[in-house]
Amino acid sequence: MSQPFALERQLGLSAARRACALTSSVFNKLVKNETLTKGDKSPVTVGDYAAQALISSMLKNAFPADPIVGEEDAADLRAEEGKVLRDRIVELANEALVAPLVEGDKPEWGIGPGQAKSAAELLDAIDRGNYDGGRTGRMWTIDPIDGTKGFLRGEQYAVCIALLVDAQVQLGIIGCPNLPVDPAQPDGERGCLFVAVLGQGCHQIPLSGTSSTPLHMPTPAPSDLTTLESVEAAHSSHSTTDTISSILGITRPPIRMDSQAKYGCLARGEGGIYLRMPTGVGYREKIWDHAPGSLLVSEAGGRVTDSRGTELDFGLGRTLGENFGVVAAGREVHGRVLAAVQEATAQAKAKV
Numbered sequence: 001m002s003q004p005f006a007l008e009r010q011l012g013l014s015a016a017r018r019a020c021a022l023t024s025s026v027f028n029k030l031v032k033n034e035t036l037t038k039g040d041k042s043p044v045t046v047g048d049y050a051a052q053a054l055i056s057s058m059l060k061n062a063f064p065a066d067p068i069v070g071e072e073d074a075a076d077l078r079a080e081e082g083k084v085l086r087d088r089i090v091e092l093a094n095e096a097l098v099a100p101l102v103e104g105d106k107p108e109w110g111i112g113p114g115q116a117k118s119a120a121e122l123l124d125a126i127d128r129g130n131y132d133g134g135r136t137g138r139m140w141t142i143d144p145i146d147g148t149k150g151f152l153r154g155e156q157y158a159v160c161i162a163l164l165v166d167a168q169v170q171l172g173i174i175g176c177p178n179l180p181v182d183p184a185q186p187d188g189e190r191g192c193l194f195v196a197v198l199g200q201g202c203h204q205i206p207l208s209g210t211s212s213t214p215l216h217m218p219t220p221a222p223s224d225l226t227t228l229e230s231v232e233a234a235h236s237s238h239s240t241t242d243t244i245s246s247i248l249g250i251t252r253p254p255i256r257m258d259s260q261a262k263y264g265c266l267a268r269g270e271g272g273i274y275l276r277m278p279t280g281v282g283y284r285e286k287i288w289d290h291a292p293g294s295l296l297v298s299e300a301g302g303r304v305t306d307s308r309g310t311e312l313d314f315g316l317g318r319t320l321g322e323n324f325g326v327v328a329a330g331r332e333v334h335g336r337v338l339a340a341v342q343e344a345t346a347q348a349k350a351k352v
């Protein structure tokens with residue numbers, strides 16, 4: 001008998017591989033007018049839209065009854081002014097859909113030669129990500145390009161896919177086209193997939209092949225600890241991380257990296273602590289920004305909570321509601337980190 005969620009894992013990996021190829025090729029050809037600024041001032045590119053259209057189309061073919069909570073929606077593309085962008089997105093999504101099948105791909109997922117879709121079908125596929133989320137049933141959550149700012153800088157970004165059942169993450173997949181396969185060889189081969197299924201562990205697979213390496217978070221010596229945090233100071237308070245690091249006696253500088261690539265790196269033993277410290281503006285974290293990453297870390301032997309030590313709750317809708325920030329670390333380190341977070345917060349309050 002096959003393992004639970006074997007087909008979902010296979011489809012998710014195929015979709016992530018195709019989306020990674022799509023977004024890499026977009027980066028190499030991106031022209032200035034192919035990026036929009038959304039209502040919340042964040043950037044979105046033809047790559048984000050095309051990758052969501054691709055992943056959502058594949059999910060619909062394989063699991064037509066499953067709803068999707070996706071980051072993007074097609075409203076701006078349906079407007080007359082969106083025509084140039086829309087045509088480009090249709091071209092990119094179709095290039096990815098008709099790419100030849102590789103090992104593990106199934107033609108019934110709507111991929112392979114002759115599987116191109118119309119513009120209307122692809123816009124509808126993007127909008128299938130409009131599900132509100134919630135506590136019960138199966139649902140997917142996708143972030144077609146997580147860390148769009150990193151993507152635009154040519155740095156780290158991630159294609160993120162997760163399956164939730166009754167608000168519990170069962171499957172998490174993160175594709176990182178720009179991430180070195182071996183952290184010890186930063187100038188070596190790039191392009192990694194991370195995959196975790198609840199109770200089945202966490203694995204890394206190179207984008208160039210199918211070999212699967214199990215990941216287990218090591219117990220780092222205190223002198224080896226470093227924090228992983230956002231590049232963008234608006235996403236995570238760098239000064240709070242500095243205070244926490246000094247309380248913990250960490251002397252190494254933080255590793256700054258965009259996107260959920262941080263969770264993948266943590267799962268394979270880099271840094272030892274992922275900190276996402278609230279900046280005080282009441283930002284609500286989105287479920288697609290943490291669902292796959294949190295499973296990678298917990299399946300690799302780590303623990304993930306919000307900045308106050310509360311479990312992340314994926315059942316409240318499209319956001320994580322009252323969860324603020326993230327603290328992720330190995331199980332034996334996490335408690336110490338949380339105590340340092342509390343001390344740093346108390347120090348900051350005493351200063352006001």
Ligand SMILES: Nc1ncnc2c1ncn2[C@@H]1O[C@H](COP(=O)(O)O)[C@@H](O)[C@H]1OP(=O)(O)O
Pocket residue numbers: 042043146147148149229230231232234235236257258259260283289
């Ligand atoms: N004020 C904010 N605080 C925390 N995260 C944010 C904030 N604004 C945007 N984000 C999200 O953080 C994610 C990137 O994480 P990181 O900083 O770890 O690279 C993106 O998904 C981004 O959303 P968006 O996709 O809308 O840009």
Ligand SMILES: [Mg+2]
Pocket residue numbers: 048071143144145146147148
């Ligand atoms: Mg995104």
Ligand SMILES: [Mg+2]
Pocket residue numbers: 143145146147288289
């Ligand atoms: Mg994101």
Ligand SMILES: [Mg+2]
Pocket residue numbers: 042043044071148
């Ligand atoms: Mg975005």
